[in-house]
Every structure is written in structure tokens, then in C-alpha cells.
Amino acid sequence: MSEAKPMTDEELHELADKQAALGEVRGTPAPDPVNVPMIRHWLAAMGDENPVYLDKGVAPPAMAQVWTMQGLRPTAKDRSPVDDIMAALNAGGYTGVVATNCEQTYHRYARLGERLTPATRFTGLAGPKKTALGVGFFATWNVTWYAEDDEPVAEMLFRVLKFRPPAAKAPAKAPAEALKEPYPLRPAINQDTAFFWEGVQKGELRIQSCADCGLLRHPPGPLCPHCRSAGRSYTVASGEGTLYSYVVHHHPPVPGREPPFVVGVVELPEGVRIVGNVVDCPLDEVRIGMPLRVTYRPMDDELVLPMWTPGES
Incomplete structure (x- = not known):
């Protein structure tokens, strides 16, 4: 038929x-x-x-x-x-x-x-x-x-x-220094989040803080939820954390990613939580409460993403 x-x-x-x-x-x-x-x-x-x-x-x-x-x-x-x-x-x-x-x-x-x-x-x-x-x-x-x-x-x-996903391209016979294919899912960068992505490029995990009361907050935003101040600064986090919650993504397909992969909510000792992929860990070994440390992965020739790998117990 x-x-x-x-x-x-x-x-x-x-x-x-x-x-x-x-x-x-x-x-x-x-x-x-x-x-x-x-x-x-x-x-x-x-x-x-x-x-x-x-x-x-x-x-x-x-x-x-x-x-x-x-x-x-x-x-x-x-x-x-x-x-x-x-x-x-x-x-x-x-x-x-x-x-x-x-x-x-x-x-x-x-x-x-x-x-x-x-x-x-x-x-x-x-x-x-x-x-x-x-x-x-x-x-x-x-x-x-x-x-x-x-x-x-x-x-x-x-x-x-x-x-309609782009048709898969045959590997190009190009020199090793050839440009990588652009990563299809790019973060939205604006005046509230630019400091975070500038830090990622430098290998720093920056957390926004209120310039007046000092409260840390993530995701970044224009106003302090505590004192309503528009003054903003940031602190550089230690890069350590624990896995607060996670999901294993199997479907639907995500451009630029090969399922299954882990998306976790990581709790930082600084008192905020951040979402990121957990990598370099077998799926059956991922568990809530496991120690993690940040790593920075280049996705193409311009974009670097912070991800999380198992830390020391």
C-alpha cells in the first residue's frame, strides 16, 4: 500500500x-x-x-x-x-x-x-x-x-x-580549522542577560545581584524582587552545585542535540538555582543530590554554553 x-x-x-x-x-x-x-x-x-x-x-x-x-x-x-x-x-x-x-x-x-x-x-x-x-x-x-x-x-x-529540519549534509572535506556548523538554538541575549553570557565566554558563572540590598537572583531581571531597585551588579559563583531536580529528554527531537539527554535544575551554594544540561554521566547514575561542577562547552565558533558534570562527593 x-x-x-x-x-x-x-x-x-x-x-x-x-x-x-x-x-x-x-x-x-x-x-x-x-x-x-x-x-x-x-x-x-x-x-x-x-x-x-x-x-x-x-x-x-x-x-x-x-x-x-x-x-x-x-x-x-x-x-x-x-x-x-x-x-x-x-x-x-x-x-x-x-x-x-x-x-x-x-x-x-x-x-x-x-x-x-x-x-x-x-x-x-x-x-x-x-x-x-x-x-x-x-x-x-x-x-x-x-x-x-x-x-x-x-x-x-x-x-x-x-x-522542516535542514537536510543532513555529508561531511565536508575541509581543513581542521574550518568553521563549525552554527548551533541552531541560541540564547536570547539582552541588556538584562548580556553580563551572564559575557561571563560564560570568560569561564565565569555570573549571578546577578542587587546593587542596593545585595540579593542574588537568577534568572536575571530588571528589578530586584526584594527592594524593587533597578541597580544591578553580579557576583561570580564558585561553579559548584548539587542536582535539585532533573528530567531525561527522549522526545521530541531537539535541533542540535542527540537524545536522550539530561536537563537539570542545579542548586548553587550561593542560594539560587540554575537550569542546565548534565553531561559526562551515564543516565542510570544521575541522581538528585549529586554534586556537580560547571563546565563550558563550545557549541560552535561563537556560542559557549555552561553545562554540569559530576563533582567530587
Whole structure:
């Protein structure tokens, strides 16, 4: 049996209009009700010490998606208006994916014992557009979580770029000093973060500090969250840390990276946490609490990224 012919751009937009016309499609209710153990795990992972949630029997608003997410070994999946669009884009060679927007709106707290139901509405397809990752389409949809009485609890707008990865190039027969291929995922550098990346180029892990009260903060920002001062300075961290939390990324593909790889939240002795890849360590040896030290890896001829390797116990 021959494979389906990839859709033209016009056909993709016709399919998107058809899926949008379906309106809101209800999914299956969450397998578990809002419960205390999961809220405790979330608060611990996020470092949120606010007691109001467990005291009042409500879930943190940002947990809305948690209650209806599939497990590691899902047995069945609801069909949503998004599925046919993603399948058609994949068939057309737009196999790369990167999230670009996630905007959440909270109507009220989810309460202990409630079983939430998601409803998905496809809202638009834009493209094809030329981006730094490749030519692709931006797909947007909304998910609303309803309580058992059909009262909306939370909403999420989600947008992804589905792009066509550049064709793999045969190794060029070039001298050893030839330029490296530019790394596709480059950090956003602005007046708030420039000092950090300048430090990375010099092998320094710089943490922003308030020029008035001295509070350290990361990620960098324009104002001190403690005293609201706009005065900024920085301190050079020791480069040591411990692994506070981590995930092993298997899918979807990430341009410039070979899965699986570890993305960790590293707690520094200076009192802040920083996100980075854990490298030079077998996956089965990665563990929360392990000591780490920073290393600096050139990704191309211009970009250097701080990463983390196992430190001394």
C-alpha cells in the first residue's frame, strides 16, 4: 500500500479550517481526582513553600495540566482536533517541533476531590514561514479544564512551530580549522542577560545581584524582587552545585542535540538555582543530590554554553 501523498500548503490550511470548525472537543476525565500527594510532589519539585494550598485544600493553578497528562505508558489517547494537523505536518516533512507560546488563564482553584476534564479547540495554522530553525508552520490550540459541574477552572493557549529540519549534509572535506556548523538554538541575549553570557565566554558563572540590598537572583531581571531597585551588579559563583531536580529528554527531537539527554535544575551554594544540561554521566547514575561542577562547552565558533558534570562527593 502506497503512502499518503503529502498535502500542499493550501490543503494544510483547508484541514486546519476544518479542525477549527469542530469547535471544542471534550476529552476523557482525569484518571485521578485532585489529591494531596500529587500537590506535595509538585510543591517540592517547584520549591514552592506556600502553605495556602494544602491548608485550604486547593491545587496550585499552574498544576491544571498535570491532572490530565498521560503517563509514561499510556493505554489510550483521546482524539483531539490537533492530532490530524500534526499528522499531516509530519507527513509533509515538518517533523521538527518546538513550543513557542504557552499562556495560561486561571478562573479558580481546583479543589481536592475534583476530577477535571480537558477540552481542546484548534484555533489556527500560520505559514509556511521561514525561521532560524527552518521553514515551518505555527499551530495554535486552546485547552480548557472543566470541573464536574462544567465550570471552567483553567485555560491554556499553546502554540508550536512545526518545521522542516535542514537536510543532513555529508561531511565536508575541509581543513581542521574550518568553521563549525552554527548551533541552531541560541540564547536570547539582552541588556538584562548580556553580563551572564559575557561571563560564560570568560569561564565565569555570573549571578546577578542587587546593587542596593545585595540579593542574588537568577534568572536575571530588571528589578530586584526584594527592594524593587533597578541597580544591578553580579557576583561570580564558585561553579559548584548539587542536582535539585532533573528530567531525561527522549522526545521530541531537539535541533542540535542527540537524545536522550539530561536537563537539570542545579542548586548553587550561593542560594539560587540554575537550569542546565548534565553531561559526562551515564543516565542510570544521575541522581538528585549529586554534586556537580560547571563546565563550558563550545557549541560552535561563537556560542559557549555552561553545562554540569559530576563533582567530587
